[in-house]
Amino acid sequence: MSETTIVVICIVGAFLGALVLAYRYGQKHRQLIDELAAAQGWTLSRTNTEQLAEKLGKMLPYHRVSVSTVMTVELGERNMYLVDGAVWRYAGEDSPGFSSLCILESAAVPNLPTGVEVFGGTKIDQLLLEDQVDMGNTPFAKEFIVQSKDRESAWRLLDPAMQQVFLDHWNKPLFNPATTLFGNGHVALLAGRIDQEERWLDLVEFAGQIESCLARQGGWGSSLRGGL
Numbered sequence: 001m002s003e004t005t006i007v008v009i010c011i012v013g014a015f016l017g018a019l020v021l022a023y024r025y026g027q028k029h030r031q032l033i034d035e036l037a038a039a040q041g042w043t044l045s046r047t048n049t050e051q052l053a054e055k056l057g058k059m060l061p062y063h064r065v066s067v068s069t070v071m072t073v074e075l076g077e078r079n080m081y082l083v084d085g086a087v088w089r090y091a092g093e094d095s096p097g098f099s100s101l102c103i104l105e106s107a108a109v110p111n112l113p114t115g116v117e118v119f120g121g122t123k124i125d126q127l128l129l130e131d132q133v134d135m136g137n138t139p140f141a142k143e144f145i146v147q148s149k150d151r152e153s154a155w156r157l158l159d160p161a162m163q164q165v166f167l168d169h170w171n172k173p174l175f176n177p178a179t180t181l182f183g184n185g186h187v188a189l190l191a192g193r194i195d196q197e198e199r200w201l202d203l204v205e206f207a208g209q210i211e212s213c214l215a216r217q218g219g220w221g222s223s224l225r226g227g228l
Contacts, residue, residue: 029195033069033084036197042082043072056083059103059186064088066096073204078106080207082200087190098179098190102203108215111185114150116157118166119179121145138163143170157182162213169206176202180210187211 037044045052046069053067066086073080081103086096116133125145126132133154135141140163148154158166170177176199178189187210189203 032195032197036200037071045070059183060181060188078104080104080204099193100191102189102207104187104207104211105185106211108211109185109187112150112153112182113184114148116146116148116154116182117179118144118146120177140167143167159217165209165213174198174202178203
């Protein structure tokens with residue numbers, strides 16, 4: 001057997017091995033979501049994903065969204081969903097920047113025509129990114145970057161109490177970082193691939209804490225929108 005043949009066999013074997021591992025990983029990930037939804041009593045859907053992706057696309061107009069699974073956590077006075085899929089932050093981006101979402105719709109969430117985005121950034125981000133909101137010399141500002149074209153709303157939204165909500169979540173031992181988007185009547189938490197139940201549940205808890213803080217702020221005049 002020639003060296004070339006051996007090399008080809010090794011390459012094909014490695015490729016097939018990678019495919020098997022990816023399939024097993026996908027099956028394990030799917031099983032985790034199924035078991036989580038069943039244990040929590042959440043409705044789970046893997047159908048009509050194109051329609052759901054379109055609606056999420058309206059909520060996240062500057063992102064490209066692909067939906068695989070939607071877990072409906074709650075419907076009623078507030079709507080909350082956990083979404084497993086892919087989110088591309090920038091047009092033309094090869095790999096999705098996020099894979100897991102928590103979407104909250106609530107009367108406590110303000111209708112902001114111009115969104116507010118909060119995320120843990122680097123020094124390079126601080127130098128290069130546009131539309132940054134100066135949050136002063138605070139512990140919050142040392143950990144997070146805030147982007148918005150509406151600075152007044154961003155300052156009002158991220159009052160000291162809300163900043164503490166973000167800091168408390170950021171400093172949890174679990175460390176489950178999420179980019180937070182405050183949009184037109186919704187809050188979206190965007191995270192990487194989640195393969196642990198406690199990380200999904202952490203997003204639900206974090207969204208609830210944000211909602212409670214918004215409710216205490218009051219005066220935004222938001223109204224609950226229809227469910228997904």
